[in-house]
Amino acid sequence: MPAALDERRALTHKPPMKSHDVVITGIGLVSSLGEGPDAHWQKLTAAGTKPVLDTERFAPYTVHPLPEIDWNLQIAKRGDQRQMETWQRLGTYVAGLALDDAGIKTDEALCSTMDMVVAAGGGERDVTVDNAILAASENRNDFDVLLNEKLTTELRPTLFLAQLSNLLAGNISIVHKVTGSSRTFMGEEGAGVAAVETAAARVRSGQSTHMLVGGAFQTEHPDMLLGYELGAYLHRGAWKPVWQRAGSEGGGVVSGSGGAFLVLESREHAEKRGARVYAELGPVRSGRARRKRGELSSTLETLLKAANLPQGQVLALSGASGGHAATSAEKAAIDAYTGLTARGFGTLTGHLKEAQFPFAVALAALAVHNKAPYPVFDATSERNFDGIPEQVLATAVGYHQFEGLALVSAG
């Protein structure tokens, strides 16, 4: 039974009472390539753009580091910046970019009625304190007592808030005054998929008129690498494009720092305020393949079928992580689907975990909006795409679990 994608639910799906088109009117992006939709479009469509890599700081792991960011541009108060660590600052910053891009940032009425879904992991721990505890453990056999001693005296009280998953959304409320509903979803790439899916469903059903949805990932911290490496998922050795890491040392994932937020609106709402529409967000499909039972390939096939792809050539912005099993299953599913041509953007940005799916949807929307495809990011593994991409697929297949995709169309 392909338990993963809920076929029963698909078959018995009842149309909502009212159905509204969901359009994308704001995009905020940050990755090692730069910030903002324009910078990303320029870099990603230029021939021969090379990834920005840091191979030394976390050797033997390579990461795609954050670009230089002037936090003041989106987080005006230094006091607010101090309350956050880099992950929350990054997410708050990217959310601000999206609001700015949608022309909503300074509109108090629109922000105060805006609903929000954030896909989040956790924030950064204090490495100095943690490592001091580990070092002190060498001379102690009462570790739990040591823990109490060190944590009660050395933890910064506010650090807890910088670590809490839902405090990215909390900071977005404080800094940008987005104060409709606020939900935080957790669960790696699946959180990003569910966030976009839920936000779109809210707009489609008329529950929300405008939504902020997205996430951020800050990989430049040993614990953020540890999250992958406890499962031996990270690639080691010389960097390679996402599709070419099978057989290399390590698990295939090269992570990156970055984030993506989208402003989604009902078409009526966007038109009424004269907003620029990048693209329409069509069906968002999600799944939970029981991968240990070998369901991933059949689940991906089912998801692709459910996406209502048009006939002919279709561009797919793939969020493939490079994780060996997931990436090879995704590659096989895309290759088997006639007309589908993949672009693995993780080659150039690194894997952004919770933000990977929102990032994929954003890049898909840019291609539709600019009426042009992306060139190959990996000449060995990707095929050329000719013509104007009117509908573009965005995918995220989790390195370990959960998968989803969405179809973005000319708005």
Next chain:
Amino acid sequence: MAKLKDHLGRPVVAVTGIGVVTSLGVGKADNWAALTAGKSGIHPITRFPIDQLNTRISGMVDFLPSSSKGASALTYELAETAAREAVTEAGIDLENFGGPLFLASPPVELDWHDRLALYKGGKQADASERVLEVARGLNSSDMFDSAQFGTIADRLSDAFGTTGLPITLSTACASGATAIQLGVEAIRRGECDRALSVGADGSATAEALIRFSLLSALSTSNDVPEKASKPFSKDRDGFVLAEGSAALVLESLESALARGATVLGILRGCGEKADDFHRTRSKPDGSPAIAAVKAALADAGLSEDEIDYINAHGTSTPENDKMEHLSLSTVFGQRISQIPISSNKSMIGHTLSAAGAIEAAFSLMTMREGVIPPTINYDNPDPAIALDVVPNKKREAKVGTVLSNSFGFGGQNTCLVMAREPV
């Protein structure tokens, strides 16, 4: 014949199964007996040493097989236990639930003992590098699974045969209510006929306790643990960290009636409003909490006069109880002094991510049983908070509608309105 659509033309959402675990015990029966007897589950901490700690009491769940196995394992067991009770009561196949899962659970972190084990397993000078190197050579996926945010929901999905991609969420201390709200919304949008909403929290580690302590959020009334949580009292001095879980089977009333299920209550409305004032404090005028209560009433199609009982967030912190009183008196006006309002947290402590779900479960039982659980430890009323808190002893009362409040760090305010019967 009950109406199957609500005042806005949406499917009416019924509750057909409830499961609960708290420090008072496993299951609804034990919990309800203790709760209505005014019994406290707060006790001295024994799970880890209390040296150096200002707070040495909690409402931890210490009697499950996973109680000593770390936050991730315990949170899973709490969730699974409550879900099993709820799905069983609903009369649905335990292995083939046939609807989506919404799980409120604490953000996960690698357990300190696991981090220490990794450190001890290597020799490199740099601790971070050493931990990473040992991690990638592990032969077991246990540590990896415990540190993935999606694991618990994934395992629950496997166990109960829920459909699709499960949603794991955090809205801090409002999480349990948000899980219910997401289920209600999915049914109302016609995406499913039933949903399993679970709130579970087994994350009362030493570090969690210390973190809340550093924010001055916890009671330090260690000497008589069962007296420490004293919502609305003048001498309240913080909340008591606790663990627990609750699960609700939510179902469209149409589907519940069609299969002959017993309707335990109706989820009439949900409301929320984010606060932009401060990371841990609410806006001084209480406007976001007020807006959340009003939104829940409007969503339920009820007026202020139609709420019979309020299940308070009532954490026993000086700030929360004052602000909750301010918000409620603004919404309900003079009538607030006549509406019974009690805090389950006086007996079970603050179960964080699970609180909203546990308190929704108790709210539904309050209506069904016609008994309001008390606010215990109300020996020294705060004169600034003039409420009928159902002090110290349960009260028999006909309760047809309940408002349940949940407020959390990060400006999270979520309110649920429940009813005993369909309209």
